[in-house]
Amino acid sequence: MSKHVLLIEDEPNIIEAISFILSREGLSVETHSDGTTANDKLRGANPDLLILDVMLPGKSGYDILRELRADPLTAELPVLMLTARGQTRDREMAEREGVSAFMSKPFANSEMLDMVRSLLNGAPKEA
């Protein structure tokens, strides 16, 4: 059975790129682009991995992360965070909220794949 990945991202071209890359690896990818409804979507989708953008319309990625960590159902879920604002402050904030891995945009496709694989195998690794 293929692993299930939920991608929350508002930029259509990036959604398309990540979906393409992960699908070719045999993962099933579901996407969502609104911050305010992200947590509802998450509970319904029940993914093996969440890829989360920081700057989303309606709600920031940090808020979404904090809420999902507070929920016992998703507290242990591996979360890979993407941000286009690669400042260290953003990384620190993400770590404080309990992120599993953190990547700045733009990224190399191969790096993204490696990261996703290792997270799905239960070995979080910092990029």
Added chain:
Amino acid sequence: MLNTLVAVCIAYALFLFAIAFAAERIAAHGQARWLRSPAVYTLSLSIYCTAWTFYGAVGSAVRTGFEYLAIYLGPSLVLIGWWWILRKLVRIGRSQRITSVADLVSSRYGKSNLLAVGVTILAVIGTTPYIALQLQSVTLSFEAFSAGQVILGEEKGHTALWVAAGLALFTVIFGTRNLDANERHNGVVMAIAVEAVVKLFALLAVGVFVVWGLGGGLSETLARIDASDLGHWRIDGGRWAGVMLLSAAAFLCLPRIFQVLVVENDNETHLRTASWAFPLYLGLMSLFVVPIAVIGLDLLPAGSNPDLFVLTLPLSQGQGELAVLSFLGGFSSATSMVIVAAIALSTMVSNHVVMPLWLRFAEPGATVSGDVRGVVLLARRLSIIGVVMLGYLYYRLSGGGEALATIGFVSFAGVAQVLPAMLGGIFWRGASKAGAFTGLILGFVVWNYTLFLPSFGPGVLMPESWFLGGPLGIGFLRPQAMFGLTDMDPLLHAFFWSMSVNTGGFIIVSLLSFPQPLERLQGAQFVNVFEHSTGPRSWTGNVAQSEDLMIMAQRILGARDAQDLFEREAERQGGRGPLPDVTPQFLETLERELAGSVGAATAHAMVGQIVGGMSVSVEDLMAVADETAQMMEYSARLEAQSQELARTAAQLREANTKLTRLSVQKDAFLSQISHELRTPMTSIRAFSEILRDTAGLSAEEKTKYASIIHDEAIRLTRLLDDLLDLSVLENGQVNLNLRQGLLSDVLDRAVAAAAADEAGRRLDIRRDRAAEQIVLHTDLDRLSQVFINLIANARKYCDAPQPRLEIRVRAGTRLAIDFTDNGSGVAAEAQDVIFEKFSRVSDQKAGGAGLGLAICRQIVTRLGGDITYVPGRGGASFRVSLPAELAIAAQ
């Protein structure tokens, strides 16, 4: 004859009672204006002329020629030449609510009660013989009427006793009507003024009778004067000057003079009148002294007492009525002196001796229940009776003999000991309590030793051997020839030594000692009374309870006055309740009010008991003690500066707030610009890697991914263009391409470019084409860029269900083009920053990088106009206004 005289006396006394009573009534009805006229004030000063001067001036003229003039000249000099000293005294007396000489000295030197007690004792000792002298003169004048009838010693005593009792009664009734000793005793003052008139009239009447009735006219009398011994100027110049100085000093220090001069004064300007009117009065009083003396010596049998010529001369000529008038003059002189002296002394005794003792022993002090007013009044009444009776006792014990005749000067010299402390206190900031005390004690001791005790005669209170050889045979300590000053007149000798030792001790100890804080404060208050007439800030408030103070104040001032005072103060403070807050200022006011009733030292002690110890902070000292005027000016300047600083600070805070907000915006922008740049780059990188690394992509996919890369590259370029555009505009390097065109055309182009988004959703735009027919001469492309931006913003940010934009054009002094949408508008706090670059209305609403409006503003400014946000239009509303010169209305 005697019985008639007694009847006249009683009638006169009743007359005085009636006058005093009427004056009180009038004052109580608030019609006391004429009671407080300068004339009454001046006349009241005439208590300086006692029976001693009324009768004694003639006697003095007989014995020592013109010396009596010196006694009148001294005070005249004070009033004319030292007018400014008196003015200062009066001002201090009023601002500090001084009740007596003792109170003045005590208040000046840190409200020290010890000093007050010292001065009080000195005043009592100095005044008692003087009161005895008055009683004696009244008795002697009775005796004169009963020529032939021998008045036995016992009867003499009776006369004096009756007079003393009557005076005590009068004084108790009219001298203690109001507790506030600082208030005027209208009845007493009026009675004294009337008595002043009576004695002047009496003396003038006798004088006129003597010159024209007995002397045979003016020239005849003058000739007789020339012929007599008196015509020869046989005056010891030194003694003359000494006596003048002595009486000047005494005039300032005598408790009764101080009472009418300072305490009873209620208008400083009265001094101006008194400064010429009182010397005039004294001149009139002395006018007929010499004629009476000369004619008296001629007509009366040898051995007659010259001290009674004023009386015996008319009597011997069978002028009974004139003699009675003369008697009344003397009687007036005696009674007014005793009355005022008794009031002044009783105030001192009750305020500085009785009240402090009562306060100490009546546990637990001022807060016990019961009316203190009763205690104070009783103390004052008993003091009056005590003082008068002391005078009577002195008269009885001294035997009423010749010893009393000299007592006038002795008394003068005694009270003059207060002078150094008094004058030093009001003119010298460095004067200290220790100095004042030292001076007083030394002066008192020397006065006692050289004048007072010897005045009773050798062998009475002082062994005769001391006079001749000094105590224990120490020659240079002989009481009337100290340190070898053998040839000096005993009076001047005593005056010289006591004042020298007094002043010397005062100055030296003042210089050596350091005044306590309160002394320094009061010193500044006294010395600089004209600069600041407010009290010293010596209380630190907020410890005391208003209620306690109220209870105490009621008991001293009376319930109504106290309530009035408290209400007034509460109102002045801003009036939140019936009781004022216990501020230092309030405590000072209260203390001054109380001081008017019980004296400064006692008032200070009473307030101190409730407030829990007074304290003078260093700041208070600094504020008052050191050149207050300068400090005040300086502080006014400081205040102005600090207000200016506050304004500047407010402006800076505002600017800082704006800067902080901008800085936050800028940080946000840097994140934003990073995001805006990285986002297209992410797509570009991801798809280019896919194209490079992925085998077997369909042609369709390849095309699609390549076009994504292409679009994102364009997006990046546009962003960079915006940034560069803004940078160029900001640096003023832009070149305007000025052309002529119709405003409607420019708007058409802008609407075409911006009204629809990529998805084809159109914004509903309302325009009034007729109003747009305006020819512009400007950079039409740049203007169009502004319009596009505004329209695109409305499309992107208008949150109404049916977004609508209205474009209205108004031509006036300026051309205004308003873009108003029907959304929720821009939040008030954001309105002043939306035109700043990097500013975005919110993080959530995706869109540009926050450069659009900043660019618009730069462009419009370049075109000579401005762009503003118009608040209160419902939706977001932007106005582009352009100078009218650019617009030429078409047709």
